[in-house]
Amino acid sequence: MRILVAIAASALLASCAGMPPAEPAQDLTEQVAYMEGQAQAFIRDVDQLSCYTGWDAKARLCVEPGKPLSPTAAVELLLRIKDGRQGLRAALVMPSGGGACLPNAPPAASPLACLQVATQALLEVEQVLRQAQQRKGN
Amino acid sequence: MEEAILAVELLNALAIFGANMVIATQEVSTMLKQKHAVGQKFTKADALAYMDKGDLLQGEALARAKAAMGATA
Numbered sequence: 001m002r003i004l005v006a007i008a009a010s011a012l013l014a015s016c017a018g019m020p021p022a023e024p025a026q027d028l029t030e031q032v033a034y035m036e037g038q039a040q041a042f043i044r045d046v047d048q049l050s051c052y053t054g055w056d057a058k059a060r061l062c063v064e065p066g067k068p069l070s071p072t073a074a075v076e077l078l079l080r081i082k083d084g085r086q087g088l089r090a091a092l093v094m095p096s097g098g099g100a101c102l103p104n105a106p107p108a109a110s111p112l113a114c115l116q117v118a119t120q121a122l123l124e125v126e127q128v129l130r131q132a133q134q135r136k137g138n
Numbered sequence: 139m140e141e142a143i144l145a146v147e148l149l150n151a152l153a154i155f156g157a158n159m160v161i162a163t164q165e166v167s168t169m170l171k172q173k174h175a176v177g178q179k180f181t182k183a184d185a186l187a188y189m190d191k192g193d194l195l196q197g198e199a200l201a202r203a204k205a206a207m208g209a210t211a
Contacts, residue, residue, distance in 0.1 A: 022167040023174060030170055030180045033188060037162035040192045044158045047199045052206040071206035078200045085192060092185055 028111055032092050035115070039085050039122055043078065045129050049136060050074035068135040080125050087118025 025031045050069045051062030062068070069077070087102040091114035100107050101114035102121060108114035169188070173180050 020164075020167075022163050023170040025170070026174070026179055029182055029185050033166050033170070033180055033185050034163065036185070036189055036192055037166040038159060040195055041158035041162040043192070043195050043199050047202070048158075050203055050206070052202055053209075055206070071203055071209075074203035075200065075207055078196065078203055082196055082200070085189065085196065089186070089189055092182055092189075 028115060029092060032088050032115060035119055035122065036085065036088055038126075039081055039088065042081050042122065042125055042129060045133075046074050046077050046081070049129070049132050066136050068132045073132075077125055077128060080121065084118050084122040084125065087114055087121060091115040091118060 022034075025034055046069065049067060050071065050073075051064060051067035052071065054063030055061075055070050056063070057070070060070070062070075083103050090099070090101045091108075091111045094101070094108070094111040094114055096110060098107055098109045098111075098113065101117050105117065108117055166188075169184070170180050173184070
């Protein structure tokens, strides 16, 4: 359900921005594609919010404005996105009886269950990014 | 109710992160529309190819971040 809400919310925002409504996903593969798109958006967000030069570790600030993420935080977030994306890939190729999903996590009972776990992992990254974005605005 | 609250939270997040998420959604939507228009679905092979593109993006971003981390260590 979270996946559908995420896609619907994104589609609503797109329509508010004057863009055409998003094409509904018809099956799990197409849901995975939408979540992969969100994951790629998160990678771009991390890249844009990261301080790659001039990070002052003591002050926890970047000399360049609008870059609230330290290089270490950026690496950690990108690795979490990598794990989430690995779960998306696993959901795509998983047999209906389930199998390995996220690294260092119990196997998922089904591809859909794996997609839900991967989505949850990616939404947790999104929350950290939201906080970073708010710091950027301060 | 929980779903409604979740939707509001997501919309708030999307309002902040708008650009990249909207672009990504539209990119996937366009790919799906092209398939559906000719009576096809987005296949696993299509999805894996799209993920390969994401792997490149992820690899480049991770390389930049790790290089910066090494520089500041």
